[in-house]
Amino acid sequence: MNLGDNAGSLPGGPGGTRNENAFRIRGGSNQRGQARTLCGWIRREIGPYTPLHFVRFYPSHRMMDVPPAPSEVMEAHCEVAKKAGLHYAYIANSPGHKRENTYCPKCGKTVIARFGYEITNWDLDKQNRCKTCGYRIPIAGGVVIPISSLTSAARRILPDTAHLRD
Numbered sequence: 001m002n003l004g005d006n007a008g009s010l011p012g013g014p015g016g017t018r019n020e021n022a023f024r025i026r027g028g029s030n031q032r033g034q035a036r037t038l039c040g041w042i043r044r045e046i047g048p049y050t051p052l053h054f055v056r057f058y059p060s061h062r063m064m065d066v067p068p069a070p071s072e073v074m075e076a077h078c079e080v081a082k083k084a085g086l087h088y089a090y091i092a093n094s095p096g097h098k099r100e101n102t103y104c105p106k107c108g109k110t111v112i113a114r115f116g117y118e119i120t121n122w123d124l125d126k127q128n129r130c131k132t133c134g135y136r137i138p139i140a141g142g143v144v145i146p147i148s149s150l151t152s153a154a155r156r157i158l159p160d161t162a163h164l165r166d
């Protein structure tokens with residue numbers, strides 16, 4: 001990891017909320033130290049509300065000789081992020097893992113549940129506040145209703161959706 005090179009490639013300035021996964025923590029004995037440096041830098045330079053996705057490696061294509069990243073390592077990275085003061089650290093590329101979800105930083109309730117790229121539950125009000133405690137989650141946008149959940153009548157009034165994934 002080279003924060004200097006990566007820092008120069010960050011879009012925009014500090015203070016915004018955006019997804020950052022442009023950093024790579026390489027294998028080796030000092031992974032946790034690299035994660036600590038990365039998380040501290042993000043907290044200090046961008047802010048505590050910056051979503052950070054630790055993307056789990058799985059062997060594929062020409063890298064079949066490298067084992068998958070252990071879940072325990074990914075979870076340890078998320079704990080490092082939490083201790084550094086980052087409120088939204090995730091494990092990506094690990095469908096079904098609890099760290100795919102968004103938790104309310106105030107009450108700890110799951111406010112957005114995910115499975116892979118799918119949102120399986122949305123527990124925020126229209127102002128993106130936690131329905132349990134009212135804490136506002138600083139995100140933009142909202143949930144998109146999956147085509148499969150629409151009634152057949154609703155599907156008939158939509159334009160051709162054959163290209164959309166259910």
Ligand SMILES: [Zn+2]
Pocket residue numbers: 104105106107108109130131132133134135
């Ligand atoms: Zn809450």
